[in-house]
Amino acid sequence: HLAIAAAQRVGLPLRIAGPISDPAYYAAQVAPHLGEAVRYVGHLDHAALSLLIGGARAFLCTPCWDEPYGLVVAEALACGTPVAAFARGAIPSLLDAGSGVLATPDDVDSLADAARRALQLDRSDSRSRAVAICDAETMIDGYEALYEEMCAQHTGVNPATPMWPALAAGRSAPRSARAL
Structure with missing residues (x-):
């Protein structure tokens, strides 16, 4: 109205x-x-x-x-x-x-x-x-920058480090993690 x-x-x-x-x-x-x-x-x-x-x-x-x-x-x-x-x-x-x-x-x-x-x-x-x-690339760059900024706010978290050891080994994340 x-x-x-x-x-x-x-x-x-x-x-x-x-x-x-x-x-x-x-x-x-x-x-x-x-x-x-x-x-x-x-x-x-x-x-x-x-x-x-x-x-x-x-x-x-x-x-x-x-x-x-x-x-x-x-x-x-x-x-x-x-x-x-x-x-x-x-x-x-x-x-x-x-x-x-x-x-x-x-x-x-x-x-x-x-x-x-x-x-x-x-x-x-x-x-x-x-x-x-x-543009898709611009949006991806923005999301990546936001992700890195959020990770940097938490002491000791490196955005390049997988959250679960299984990811580092090339396996999929635990079922409970995939549901997040």
């Missing part, structure tokens, strides 16, 4: 896609606003969703929790669509000044302002940001 209010303040149409996981919320907060300017297009397959997001002038992301990654933001960037999003969880780490604009969480005026500014961004910068941060 916050994206609806922000889009209305900016004066742009809004297309909402995805499953309706909370029918009561949808009935109370979304359905009353549906019309030409605000449309629910359903739960789309990946190809149709990519076309919708790629054809949008901006993508509004309004999580109500600390999003641990923000896959929808990465997908919008991959489509070359600038993002206006609440600054929650990991979302700020996905955006830079050329690809998106952050808004104060739960603040419709801030989101509307972010949307206006996102509309001015160059789509190619959004796509470039996705390529830079979502």
Whole structure:
């Protein structure tokens, strides 16, 4: 409902896609606003969703929790669509000044302002940001650096040392360890 209010303040149409996981919320907060300017297009397959997001002038992301990654933001960037999003969880780490604009969480005026500014961004910068941060090698390097940093925080742990002697001998880890 916050994206609806922000889009209305900016004066742009809004297309909402995805499953309706909370029918009561949808009935109370979304359905009353549906019309030409605000449309629910359903739960789309990946190809149709990519076309919708790629054809949008901006993508509004309004999580109500600390999003641990923000896959929808990465997908919008991959489509070359600038993002206006609440600054929650990991979302700020996905955006830079050329690809998106952050808004104060739960603040419709801030989101509307972010949307206006996102509309001015160059789509190619959004796509470039996705390529830079979502590339498999870049992500692997980031995970390895994080792993090494976490291991270094624990005295005497070398990230290159196997946790179980069986791993050093080339055998698989104990069943209980594989379940971790």
